[in-house]
Structures are given as C-alpha cells and as structure tokens.
Amino acid sequence: MDNRALSHGLWDITAAELKSFESIKGEKKTDVAIIGGGYTGLSAALHLAEKGADALLLEAKHIGFGGAGRNVGLVNAGLWLMPSEVVDKLGSDVGEELIKVLGASPDLVFHLIEKHNIKCEAVRTGTLHCAHSKGGYRALEQREAQWQERGAPVTLLDREKAAPLLGSNAYHGALLDKRAGTVQPLAYAYGLAKAASDAGAHIYTDSPVVSINRDRSGWKLKTPDGTVHAKAVILAVQGYADHAFKNMEDNLIPFNYFQFATPPLPEDIRKTVLPGKQGAWDTNLVLSSYRLDLAGRLILGSVGQVDSWGYTLHKNWAERTLERVFPQIGKVPLEHGWYGRIAMTPNHIPRFHILGPDFVSVTSYNGRGIGPGSVFGKLLAAYIKNPSSVNIPLPVSEPAKVFMRDMRGLYYEAGARIYHMAQRRTGLF
Structure with a gap:
C-alpha cells in the first residue's frame, strides 16, 4: 500500500x-x-x-x-x-x-x-554543511581545501560567521557551498x-x-x-x-531517512531561521538536516524510519532538537512526518x-x-x-550482493533509534 x-x-x-x-x-x-x-x-x-x-x-x-x-x-x-x-x-x-x-x-x-x-x-543560495564538533570542523577544513583546489566556490565559516546564516549558535561553523x-x-x-x-x-x-x-x-x-x-x-x-x-x-544497504515539518513559521521568526534560505545538514555520524519550504515551514530530517513506535521516538527527538538548535521558534507542533529509503x-x-x-x-x-x-x-x-x-x-x-545487508540495515536503524533516544536527554550533540 x-x-x-x-x-x-x-x-x-x-x-x-x-x-x-x-x-x-x-x-x-x-x-x-x-x-x-x-x-x-x-x-x-x-x-x-x-x-x-x-x-x-x-x-x-x-x-x-x-x-x-x-x-x-x-x-x-x-x-x-x-x-x-x-x-x-x-x-x-x-x-x-x-x-x-x-x-x-x-x-x-x-x-x-x-x-x-x-x-x-x-x-x-547555497547550502551549509555544519560542524557538530571540533572534529567536524576539522573535517570541513579538509573539504574546503580539496574543493577550492578544484576551483569550487566553497567557504568555511567559523561559529561567529555561520551563526547568522543558520539562525543558530549550536554549531562550530559551516561550509557554505554556493553551487x-x-x-x-x-x-x-x-x-x-x-x-x-x-x-x-x-x-x-x-x-x-x-x-x-x-x-x-x-x-x-x-x-x-x-x-x-x-x-x-x-x-x-x-x-x-x-x-x-x-x-x-x-x-x-537498507538505509532510511525521515523528515518532520512544522507549520509555516510566523514571519518575524522565519527571518531568524536560515534567513538566506540555504539548506543545511551536519557532520554528525547520525546526521541532521534543516531547510525551509516556500511557505516558511521548517523541515528537520535524520536517519531512521517513522513507522509504528519509531514514529513517536523520532518525533520526540525532532521536537527536542528544534528547541535546542532553534530556540527562538519556541514549542511548535510537527504537522507532517514521512520517510524514504536511500540507495546506499x-x-x-x-x-x-x-x-x-x-x-x-x-x-x-x-x-x-x-x-x-x-x-x-x-x-x-x-x-x-x-x-x-x-x-x-x-x-x-x-551487480553484486551486499554481504549481510539485512544485518547492516538493522544496525543503522537500531543505531539511529538508540542515538535519537539518548540525544538531547544526555547532552549529546
């Protein structure tokens, strides 16, 4: 169905x-x-x-x-x-x-x-690859250098310069890719x-x-x-x-990614969240992504599938994450939740x-x-x-079969659920 x-x-x-x-x-x-x-x-x-x-x-x-x-x-x-x-x-x-x-x-x-x-x-207007840690920032330094060697218009921004573009102080910096x-x-x-x-x-x-x-x-x-x-x-x-x-x-490898969307944010709040309309994602192993749609809905995504009890688990994580990363939006409902499979x-x-x-x-x-x-x-x-x-x-x-594909898929899904259950409650980022 x-x-x-x-x-x-x-x-x-x-x-x-x-x-x-x-x-x-x-x-x-x-x-x-x-x-x-x-x-x-x-x-x-x-x-x-x-x-x-x-x-x-x-x-x-x-x-x-x-x-x-x-x-x-x-x-x-x-x-x-x-x-x-x-x-x-x-x-x-x-x-x-x-x-x-x-x-x-x-x-x-x-x-x-x-x-x-x-x-x-x-x-x-570009995208922002966000450093979730000092190690993530160092990895973005490597990305910047390697892309700039090839003439790409990418620029690494430190925390102070990235924060206004993100509308958040939660990250150590971000790589802006204008392509x-x-x-x-x-x-x-x-x-x-x-x-x-x-x-x-x-x-x-x-x-x-x-x-x-x-x-x-x-x-x-x-x-x-x-x-x-x-x-x-x-x-x-x-x-x-x-x-x-x-x-x-x-x-x-079975690998799923979910998204949740808020209602359209009030205009005054919308101007403070990704004000340049860049899409963003982070360097975390269990990554998160953020973007706005035309109506001003904030869309948050991460690894996992939102079916049965996984829906509530990941939704709770999404609500905590929005409060942590974009505290200016306050508590907002999440109106839509969906997921899909990535060909990994x-x-x-x-x-x-x-x-x-x-x-x-x-x-x-x-x-x-x-x-x-x-x-x-x-x-x-x-x-x-x-x-x-x-x-x-x-x-x-x-075409070649992936060794232990089902077990690897289960590992990713179970890992994402465990991480999302612990994240924010324990202060993990």
Whole structure:
C-alpha cells in the first residue's frame, strides 16, 4: 500500500498536480525503453525526446514514487565523500572526472528548472554543511581545501560567521557551498515528467515490468497488461526496485531517512531561521538536516524510519532538537512526518552496470539523488544512442550482493533509534 502521508508527506501536499498518465496496454514499439520514473529515468526520457529519439518510460507506481518523491530536496554538488576519497576509490582519471561532473550537477538541475519553467520552489543560495564538533570542523577544513583546489566556490565559516546564516549558535561553523540550493523534490520530478512528455516521450504509470527478455529483434518488456518491444533499455530503479528487478535490492544497504515539518513559521521568526534560505545538514555520524519550504515551514530530517513506535521516538527527538538548535521558534507542533529509503552502497560510490547488449543502468546515489540523477539520466540518454561518444565517469561493474545487508540495515536503524533516544536527554550533540 502507498500511504503517502508516511511516504511522501509534505511534498505530496504541496506539489502542484501532475497530469494523469495511463498504464500501458497492448503492444508498443520504441527505440529506448526506460524503467523507472525518478530523476534518472525522467532526465533520460527528456533528453532522448529532445534529441528526436522515440523514448518510452515505464513506472511501476506513480511519478516520483521512490526516492525522488521522498528526498530532502538539497541540490548538492558532488558526493557525500570528500574529493580525495573519490580519487582514492576510483583512481585519478575516473575520480577527477566524476568529481567534475557531479560538482557541476546543480548547474544542470537549475538550468532544467529555468528552461522548462518547473514550479518546484527552487532556491539557489547555497547550502551549509555544519560542524557538530571540533572534529567536524576539522573535517570541513579538509573539504574546503580539496574543493577550492578544484576551483569550487566553497567557504568555511567559523561559529561567529555561520551563526547568522543558520539562525543558530549550536554549531562550530559551516561550509557554505554556493553551487548548491534547494527544491521541492517531488515537484521537480513532476516538472521533469511534464517536460519529457511535452518533448514527445511516452510515459506510462502503474506499469511494472514483470519480465524482460532479449531475442534477435531486441528487448521485450512485459507488464501486467502490455508488452514493449525496444531496441535499447535504460534501467533507472534504485532503492525501490521491484517485480522483475526485485533482486537488485540485494545490492544495496537498507538505509532510511525521515523528515518532520512544522507549520509555516510566523514571519518575524522565519527571518531568524536560515534567513538566506540555504539548506543545511551536519557532520554528525547520525546526521541532521534543516531547510525551509516556500511557505516558511521548517523541515528537520535524520536517519531512521517513522513507522509504528519509531514514529513517536523520532518525533520526540525532532521536537527536542528544534528547541535546542532553534530556540527562538519556541514549542511548535510537527504537522507532517514521512520517510524514504536511500540507495546506499558499501563504498558510497554510484554503480554503472552494462546488463546486456544496449541495456545499461546507473544506480545508487547514496543520498545525493537530485544532481546525480539529473546528470546521469542525461549521460545515459547520450550513451545509449552512441556509446563510443560518451564517457560515463564510473567503472563498469557487475551487480553484486551486499554481504549481510539485512544485518547492516538493522544496525543503522537500531543505531539511529538508540542515538535519537539518548540525544538531547544526555547532552549529546
């Protein structure tokens, strides 16, 4: 069951209504079949259609059902890893190219928003990566140095300079990244879907792919009520893979992230909380994130899922945290609580798979879906048309099961619940 109150929360309420797409029925032929209606799939469909290719997208549920509709909405540059860590894992050539491509990913996102007039509460005033401790501040010093070596407009602010931008004295400082910004994530996905459809892509929802096979004529994708014959396939499913691709879940670590939102803050208070409208998150191992929406709601997130008794536990933590970090807002109710799954890999690097002739996938953005999804969708669209002319800045790898994935997922969830139960009560930050 898709309980949107817990899965998409505030985003489902505030996103403008998207035109209804039908489920696929009967036989269809296409140049490129795209599986998945999130950022990667929608970006691929849009860029293929704009180049005149016949593109057909199949979404098992509805547009933005997976991570695209549950995202925090931070349009960040790069990955969670520091640039040096990316180079250590991938080597200098591939690593530096990936850093360059994803460092510029907000440019593509905000270009698409402007070009297609996407109404998604887009704000590009940067983001603030906040130091929760002296050690966190030292880590941000490294990030600043490594990004500045690559020409990025990032600046580390000490506590005194960061406090006015945050509206809080709770942090030791913050790294301001002017490349970044925020969006209403589900509304951005809706906008990509409309733009792709307007450009000529065929989009079908409630159309899960239950089997996929290849013969001499190409790929055959079966849904409950239809069949698609495609020359090429782009697989764009990640944390919510299902049906014919259910086993792809074995390749990811189960990792959840929740959010709670206040009512719109009074105008005088709103001016004192993230007054520059930057999104923020911290260096804590069990991290917290903060942002405002267009109406002035303060949205707080952290690791974990808000179902059954976990809802109350994490909500209590959120209330205590808001009082601690933003005492000027006083006691406010939390009107919305929801959570989603992050496609997490053991080394925090996305995966590039060639799953067969003319069948490709880039997956697993480790919590950075908006920029990477938009960029890799565009790159896959070009790659599937002419592989020799496009560089995907990732090594080709085979899908591989994560060792003890269920236990690792339980470790993250249990750890987050224990931490949130203790945090603030014991003075931990």
